[in-house]
Amino acid sequence: MNNYVIRTNGLTKSYRGRAAVDGLNLEIKKGEIYGFLGPNGAGKTTTIRMLLGLIRPTKGTVEILGKDLQKDKINILRRVGSLVEYPSYYGHLTAIENLEAIRRILNVPKSRIDEVLEIVSLTKEAKRAVKGYSLGMKQRLGIASALLGSPELLILDEPTNGLDPSGIHEIRELIKRMPQEHGITVLVSSHLLGEVEQMAGTVGIIREGRMVFQDTIVNLRQKAAGGINISLSEPESALWLAKDNGLAGMVQDGKLYFDGINDNQVAGLVKRLVENGHLIYRVEERNKSLEDIFMEVIGEVKSL
Amino acid sequence: MIGRALSSDFLKIRGKGIWFLIFIAPIGLVVMQALNFGLRYDYLIKEYRGHLWEGLISNMMAFVPLALFMGSTLVSSMLAGVEHQLSSWKQLLALPISRTAVFTSKFVLSIILMAVACLLLSVFTAVLGLCLGFGFPLPWSDVAKIGFFPFIGSLPLLALQLYLSLTYRNQALPVTLGLALAICSLFTGSLSEWFPLNWPALAYRADHQLPFLGAGFALGLLILIFALLHFNRKDVN
Known part of the structure; x- marks a missing residue:
């Protein structure tokens, strides 16, 4: 017991x-x-x-x-x-x-x-x-x-x-x-x-x-489920294209960020962006590290 | 349980210079008298004719209480230092042993150490007397008494010093207090004979020694009990 x-x-x-x-x-x-x-x-x-x-x-x-x-x-x-x-x-x-x-x-x-x-x-x-x-x-x-x-x-x-x-x-x-x-x-x-x-x-x-x-x-x-970061030449206009593809993202530090999207959605989005003349420099997975979560949980994230 | 703690404590004081102090202190006292009698031999021999041994012992006795007070202070502080130095309390007290056993073991250890010093004082006094040619019969009981009666009279101070030393991490307070009391004891002889600092001297010198021996023992025990109560409750940081 x-x-x-x-x-x-x-x-x-x-x-x-x-x-x-x-x-x-x-x-x-x-x-x-x-x-x-x-x-x-x-x-x-x-x-x-x-x-x-x-x-x-x-x-x-x-x-x-x-x-x-x-x-x-x-x-x-x-x-x-x-x-x-x-x-x-x-x-x-x-x-x-x-x-x-x-x-x-x-x-x-x-x-x-x-x-x-x-x-x-x-x-x-x-x-x-x-x-x-x-x-x-x-x-x-x-x-x-x-x-x-x-x-x-x-x-x-x-x-x-x-x-x-x-x-x-x-x-x-x-x-x-x-x-x-x-x-x-x-x-x-x-x-x-x-x-x-x-x-x-x-x-x-x-x-x-x-x-x-x-x-x-x-x-x-x-809790650390991640998203995708895409760095490319013109993030603002790319954001509109993504919206057109049905993906809600945001621009962070000059990069696009999408929360919780699957492989097919990533592939489709990248294709669309390339076809529209965007220069894609990097597509990277961004896991919130446990460290990030830890900081969130202990509530010190704002002070940084 | 106390036995186990004590055997551990004996191991821990190895190489700390505590045993050195225990040996050097009685040697120091005896060397002082050796000089005293060596330099003024003819005068003192005339002065104490017929009771040479008594003369030697009473000269010696002038410094014994002071030495006991200082010894109690230093031994307590050194014993406590072994645990304070690297904050070993938290490790020691997280072992399956009662705090009473830990504290009592330190107290017993300090008594053993001081008793060894006192025994040596008796032995060295006898040796000095013989070397000075005072000859036989050797006053065995007086020689033994000079070692142990003042010691019993000084037990309250030993208990107090050990308590303070074990309680405060900073040894400045207990050591300062101990040395101050030791020096004060030189000038308190005129105060009431029930003033505890006078007990070591009176436990040897007084006509009735027993009350002072009893008082030393009782007050020592009382302070020990109070210290134990506090030590058992205290938070260890």
């Missing part, structure tokens, strides 16, 4: 009367990668801190793995691994010692340390002090710490923040493997849609503390 790994009900956190997170209903199903999106300051980190019991909600409840966080915090946290914002580590210790410090609290077998180092490919560097690590390596160590307790749920807050493209790629591949190879449900937050769309099955978009979109990435893409 209850196949939600995380479910929040009206989750709210106010600071001096201003709601940083406002009535959030998060629903994350077992075995998926859930992308938690929003611009900086939208309340992602605050939400994640509440999910981990680091801060107390002003209102609302958090249910993780079918249990109430308030009542069963320790038992829930035993089954959750987390990485909150920039990685926490003890710089003067080596990777192995860092993991050992956590292992002693988790009370898991020592062999787990080698296993998680292997998963994040840090085995070779394991005996160096962590302060000499690159940011990407520190971030991977953070993920290793999160995996140490063999969690069923992994909560990663901005795991690729500040990484270079290859670092981002590494982390992304690592995250993608989690549900497949280890059966772990993943909640990953980011302010970049492009990053999340490549791994997440479901996205939740939060803006000013409120959830403005929560659905599968496929449904988000459908």
Whole structure:
């Protein structure tokens, strides 16, 4: 019945009367990668801190793995691994010692340390002090710490923040493997849609503390159904020809734009335009990128 | 649960210079007395004839409360620094361990560290006395008392310092307060004997030591409980 790994009900956190997170209903199903999106300051980190019991909600409840966080915090946290914002580590210790410090609290077998180092490919560097690590390596160590307790749920807050493209790629591949190879449900937050769309099955978009979109990435893409751009010599008169062909378009930036027309209509229109002496430079498909939709959803499109 | 947190904490303070401080502080106190007695040997030997050991210990005792206050301040701040430095609180407190266990473990660790320093002080004092040729019989109980009675009297300050250091990310406040209190303690001797800064000295010097030991222990515990209540409720950012 209850196949939600995380479910929040009206989750709210106010600071001096201003709601940083406002009535959030998060629903994350077992075995998926859930992308938690929003611009900086939208309340992602605050939400994640509440999910981990680091801060107390002003209102609302958090249910993780079918249990109430308030009542069963320790038992829930035993089954959750987390990485909150920039990685926490003890710089003067080596990777192995860092993991050992956590292992002693988790009370898991020592062999787990080698296993998680292997998963994040840090085995070779394991005996160096962590302060000499690159940011990407520190971030991977953070993920290793999160995996140490063999969690069923992994909560990663901005795991690729500040990484270079290859670092981002590494982390992304690592995250993608989690549900497949280890059966772990993943909640990953980011302010970049492009990053999340490549791994997440479901996205939740939060803006000013409120959830403005929560659905599968496929449904988000459908919102992005595209149109056709035609750049040509005389757009204004071409527009009249198109109207004559039964196509309502518009002129944007010196190009014709048609929303939702099919291949035959495009072919017919191009033929007609050529016959009438228009010089056609380019016919291109214009998908609204997810980025565009994201910007629309978070409502910042006007300010740009 | 506290045991596991404690074993983790012992690992984390490796290479942080905390153990160095624990060893160097009692050595410093003893070296001061070695100089004191070394430079004025003939005068002091005449002065304390017949009760040489008592003379040494009472000279030593003049600096013990100050050292305890400063030590509590620095040890607390260094212990807290391990977690503050890279905001490890959010990782530590998202682990399946109660906040009470995390906090208590830090407190127990600071007590262990200070106790080691105090034990060393007792041992080094005995060694110094023997080196100065005070000979046997060695006043074992006084030597042990100088290590541990003032320490118990200083527990309230240790609890307070640890609480402030763990609570505030910026260590300027707790360290300034701790050092200010340490210096104040030099001049509060004339105040009521129930003024807590006087307890470390009185726990050794007073005719009836027990009330001050009890008071130190009780107030320390009270501050610890208050700190725990706050730490358990606090938001971690």
